[in-house]
Amino acid sequence: MIKSYKISFSGQVQGVGFRPYVYNLALKFNLKGTVSNNEDGVLIFTSGNPQNISAFYKKLTEFPPPISKIKTKSIIETENLIFEDFRIIPSTKNGQLNLPLTPDFAICKDCKNDIENPENRRYNYAFTTCVNCGPRWAITQTFPFERSNTSIDEFPMCAKCKKEYNSPINRRFHSQTNTCSTCGIQLKLINNLGETIKIEQSNLFKKIAALLSEGNIIGIKNTSGYLLCCNAENPKIVQKLRNKKHRPNKPFAVLYPSLKFLQKEVILNDKQLKSLASAERPINIVSLENYKGKLALQQVAPNLNQLGIMLPYTGILQLLANELNFPIVATSGNIHGSPIISTNGDALEKLQQVADYFLQHNLKIEHPQDDSVVKFSTKFQQKVLFRRSLGYAPNYLEASINSEEKILAMGAHLKSTIAFYPNSNLYISQYLGNLDNFDVYNRFTETTENFIQLFEQQPEIILVDKHPMYQSTQFGKELAKKTNSKLLEIQHHKAHFTAVLGEHNLFNEKVLGVIFDGTGFGDDENIWGGEFFSYQNNKIERIGQVENFDWLLGDKMSKEPRLSLLSLASEEMKSILEQKFTSNELKNYGYLKSQNKLKTSSVGRLFDAVASILNITDFNTYEGEAAILLENSISNYDLRTCKSYSQLTSLGFSAKEIIKNIYKDVENGTSREQIITNFLFSLATHILNFSKVKGFTKIALSGGVFQNTTLVDMLLELAPKEIKLYFHKDLSPNDENSSFGQLMYYLNINK
Template sequence: MLKTYQITISGQVQGVGFRPFVYNLANEFLLNGTVSNNEEGVIIYVSGATENIQSFYKKLTHFPPPVSKIQHSSITKIDFIDYKNFKILPSNKKGQLNLSLTPDFAICNDCRKELKNKKNRRYYYPFTTCVNCGPRWAITETFPFERNHTSIDEFAMCDDCLQEYKNPLNRRFHSQTNTCPTCGVSLKLVDSKENEIEIVNETIFNKIAKLLLEGNIVAIKNTSGYLLCCNAENETVVQKLRLQKNRPNKPFAVLFPSLKFLKKELTLSSKELKLLTSTESPITIVPLQNYHGKITINSVAPKLNQLGVMLPYSGILQLLASKLNFPIVATSGNIHGSPIISENKEAIEKLKSVADYFLQHNLKITHPQDDSVIKISKKFEQEILFRRSRGFAPNYFNPSINSNKKILALGADLKSSIAYYPNEYLYLSEYLGNLENYDVYNRFTSTTNAFLAIFEQQPNIVLIDKHPNYYSNLFGKELAQKISSTLIEIQHHKAHFSAILGEHNLFNKKVLGVIFDGTGYGDDAQIWGGEFFKYESNQIERLNHFNYFNWLLGNKMSKEPRLSLLSLASEEMNTVLKQKFTQNELKTYQHLKQNNQLKTSSVGRLFDAVASLLNITDYNTYEGEAAILMENLITNYDLKTCKNYLNNLENEISSTQIIKYIYQDIQNGVSKENCIANFLFTLASTILKIATTNHYKHIAFSGGVFQNTILVDMLIELVPKEIKLYFHKQLAPNDENISFGQMMYYLNIKN
């Protein structure tokens, strides 16, 4: 006897080829019915033999399309409906959205092959996509994910594309981003004065490859925003890009023409290979040992023994790469500190003094995104996310949230992101940048407004950082007042701790939280950053912290490591200080130090002080530069020979003492590498000592300091078997996770 069942699927199931997959699967099991997208995911009605329906459901949920992620599914028997066939129906949105949004996917192997196939009608068409790949969030205007809800809707499908779209046997069956050279997106190459470059007897990508080889900088509009590109083997042009982008030392990412080329020049681990070829295709930071290529390393990654590498992840980059026999710098299309640019007019206006040529296209990018960045630790292969953006945003899969409130969390200022909980899902924006930059602040507010518009919901609760002068704090206050929402301030480091507790669902355990970063407004109005918290029974309390030292000259302190050293230096180090400051500076700053009321426990600033003391750097030209250069100097370490600088102290965690002992080691001829290893060993040992003294079996880590892969490896190597360590995996340990942490704090913490 024939039966009818209703099946609902939710999760990352729109824009991933789910409906065509269901269509073909239903025909395989001889079932009639319908499938459609709605505001909650995918809804399926099937009629047929019960045994066939159960087999269909099992295969559907166990072997879904490759880029989908099923979060919930249900099957319910309903009254019989006599369907005559199986159909894909247009989306039918009856209520507000309650589904995962779809991130961008790297180009799949099938589409790559078509680009190179002269007999294929998409030969050399840079916007080739299918149900398994291509831009999604970048072009989304609203949901459910249908063509008319994206910016690609401006390009009406030609007859050939429509045929593919309607053909169940074609992999572009119901592909919402389907276009071709006849009906699709077009490219043009212009110079910095907007004169179009005529392409004669060659492809546009041949021309760009020649321009790059000749030493030009080309701004390339990719599928998620502009990239500034130049020949990574040409030191003159790399330095020119540095100067004109106002980026003196921060390393550039390098795009290699192919995996084969990359493997020839660098040794990659299996984890690094997997990341580089994944659907997210992030920039992956890899070690430079035994590098024999021609990249001008000192210009691309100054003073570093690591390199951020990536492979072509879009049709545009793939076609350009096919014409290159050298790697290229591929860095965000912006002036350093500003958000990535995606509009042609703005790119010319802001980058004409940087780029010689511009590759433009006429597809509107609704949500511009930087490339995501990941690093794998050397010893224990711990994966650490440095930037969560293209390929990962805007979803976060966390089934433990359950609240009837609509909650908006506005994060922090330095590495801002927003988190929104308007339904049964949590949405985390891409990395947005430092809100002190006017353009980044505008991107932050427009992203917030876009989230509110997409979900057609106003938040009942607005969560902000406790720092009274943060731009996110001020914006949150204005927004909450405007829409009559409840405003709640959450301390920065407690948000960090809540983020790692939430990511690993640790709210039912007793946990030691270790939060090390550069800065954060504390409950006592001092600058925190070297914190130990205890969590138990939905309460967080400050257990311990690094001893306070003077916070000097506001934000200037984070930009000049020498100021951190001055704050921590004893009189015996005056000779060192005299080499770093003028006599007038020393007199003024010493006076400030004696009369200063603002104190800090920051481990980030302690890293700065160590870097200055070791003459690694006295100035940070980018965030965390001193710490990165320090980590970079350790090629290897042996824990058996490492020294704990705080071994003789009982309960005090003294930054002053650490600096004093490092100074003594320098006087005794200990190498920089060993001093740094001892310093990191001291941090790791102190953490584990506090855990064992207070009988903790679970330690959770957050804050930018835990992007240091050597510190992470040391902790893993030192930890006793009875203690379990928790590091961020889905989120960056830096301030990008603050918005998520604010959300977790509000939902789970009582105090």
């Protein structure tokens, strides 16, 4: 008996080879029908034996294509449909887009083999892709994900590519990014005067490797934006890149030619190995303990015992890696603080004084993205996402949302992102950066407008941070007026808290929120950053904090750790302060302190003060430098030797007491490593003890301080069995999660 069914899938199901997979599976089960993309995902109509259709559906749902992620699925019997065969038919768009957007994927093993095989017609072709890999979000203009809706449409397929595209047994069957050297994207090498270097394509990457070996800096246009590259074993050239990029100390990422090469120099654990080889292919921050290579470490990662490493993830980088016998710096193509550059014109104009040569191509990048960054903690291998961008954005598939409203969340100011809920899916943009930078702000506003256009939906609700001076807040207010949307301001740290609650779907639980970061505008108009919140029955209450201390000189305080020490120091520390400030500075700052009314509870500034009193640094050249150097100063810890530097009260704890007791240990000659370990132990025990005192068994932790993986490990080690810790899973603990948190707050708090 023949029956007909309509089968639907939503989720990450476009641009992942889902339709060709369905086609071949349907033939195996002797089914007839059609499969197409639509605005909701993938739609199948099929007729056949009901048992076969049931087995077909089961196989599809249990073993989908490798890079797909099914969110919802359905199978409904329909009136009898008559089909001659099974076909992939052109996509239809009958309504507004309502499916996840597909992120970019690292080059797969099969395509890597193709470009390395002299017998293959794609040998040395840098833009080789298939249904399982290649750019997606980077080249997306609109959806459904069809070639005609991407920038790769400018390259019509040649006869051979069309034959592959139409062949069900080919890996490139219905691969929307299919091209080859005959019909595809072209590379060219130019110098920084814009003059083309004439060279055979077959020798192009040999030439680039030689230029890198000779000490040149090269701007390489990848499929998601420019990278600035140089020989990572050459201290002079790495320092030259630092100087030209205006990036004095912030570490550079290093691209290793292969995993085999990398493992000769660096010890990796299983989670790092899996991450480095994943489809997302993020930078991994790894320990340099027992490092055996020749990297110019002091220039690549100044004063650090950790390193950001990556492996080739596009055909361009793989073909270059095949010609290299040394690792290279591969850092974002920009001047420090600006957004990653993606156009040939901008690269030549803005990086002319930085790079000696540029490797360019003629594929338009619609959505430039930085590389994502992760770190795994040493003891418990807890994953901490430092930057969520390439390979992850703009999807967020795990959100549990049921709302008819169109909601746009503008996020924070540093490490900005936007979150948009225009349909039944949530979209979180790639990391955009610090909105103090004019070019970053422009990309932030362009991304917002692009989201609105892409989904053909105007927001009805716009959510902003409570800080009146945040550029994201000001733009959100302007947009709310323009679109006649309802505007809601949400306190920064409450957004952090609800971001973790949202990731773990804890809105039916009683949870303690611990939010430790650098800065956020508080409900009392002070600067918060060391907060204890209770959550229960859709209500958040601030039930504790780090005892307030003076907030001095606005943003300058976050750039000069010595100012945090000045704010927290007692009279007995006068001699230390005299080493860090001139007598005029002490006099002027002392007067400001006496007149100051603005207070803070910031744990980020407490980290700065600890770094200053230990003479680790008095000035930050990049955000969080003092905190990174602080963690970097300890290699291991033993909880049995630790002590706490302050007493916990029913309201929280005192940063001044911590600094006072650290000062005593400094005077007594206690080692720097032990003092830092004691400091982190103090924070960890206060968090756990506060939860016991207040009767919580679930603790959600967020804020940039929880990028400190030693603190994360200590918490996991110290937590008794009855206490459950919740860290961020798929989002960063830093301000990147604010947009998601704002949205979760709006949907779940005080409703």
